[in-house]
Structures are given as C-alpha cells and as structure tokens.
Amino acid sequence: MPAKIKVRVLFFALVKELLGKAATTMELDEGTDTARLLQLLTTKFPALKSISGSVMIAVNREYVYSPVRINNGDEIAFFPPISGG
Structure with missing residues (x-):
C-alpha cells in the first residue's frame, strides 16, 4: 500500500464558483x-468536468504545463483559463 501525502488545494475564480469552496x-x-x-x-466535484480540459494548474505558486509529481505539503492551485483583450 502506497504511503500517503497531504496537500492543500486552492480554487480560484470560476473553479471556486463551480465547486462552492476556495480550498x-x-x-x-x-x-x-x-x-x-x-x-x-x-x-469528487462533477461540476469541474465542464472545464477540466482547460483548467490551469500551479504547484507551489508556479504554473505547470504537463503532469508534475506532487509532494507532501505542496500547495496546488486550479484556475480557469485566462483571457483578455
């Protein structure tokens, strides 16, 4: 059985609204x-499926663009896609 790690997961903007929680x-x-x-x-949160293909992820305040291994104590943040004009 694999060892366990604990992480803090943060949600921002639309992701936060869809899930109804910030962390x-x-x-x-x-x-x-x-x-x-x-x-x-x-x-765990089926509402997230609607944007899961375009969500942005940061690990310890740095954006990641491909799967990155998560370590004990990491902070992972999920953001909706950012657009601007």
Missing part, C-alpha cells in the same frame, strides 16, 4: 501527479 486539504497516494489529482477532483 480543501486532500490525502493522496505518494507518487500522485497533477493529472491524477485533476481526475480525483472531477470525481
């Missing part, structure tokens, strides 16, 4: 990456 703490299997975390979140 949560999650216990994950060691070795979980950001892609797997997003899958777990869409299972």
Whole structure:
C-alpha cells in the first residue's frame, strides 16, 4: 500500500464558483501527479468536468504545463483559463 501525502488545494475564480469552496486539504497516494489529482477532483466535484480540459494548474505558486509529481505539503492551485483583450 502506497504511503500517503497531504496537500492543500486552492480554487480560484470560476473553479471556486463551480465547486462552492476556495480550498480543501486532500490525502493522496505518494507518487500522485497533477493529472491524477485533476481526475480525483472531477470525481469528487462533477461540476469541474465542464472545464477540466482547460483548467490551469500551479504547484507551489508556479504554473505547470504537463503532469508534475506532487509532494507532501505542496500547495496546488486550479484556475480557469485566462483571457483578455
């Protein structure tokens, strides 16, 4: 059985509105990456499925653009796509 890690997950803007919360703490299997975390979140919060393909992710305040392994104590933030003019 894999060891467990704890992470803080933050939600901003539309993601926060869809989920009805700004943050949560999650216990994950060691070795979980950001892609797997997003899958777990869409299972836990089905409303997230509508934007899961375009959500932006930051780990410890740095954007990541491909799956990144999550470590104990990390802070993972989810943002909707940003657009501007």
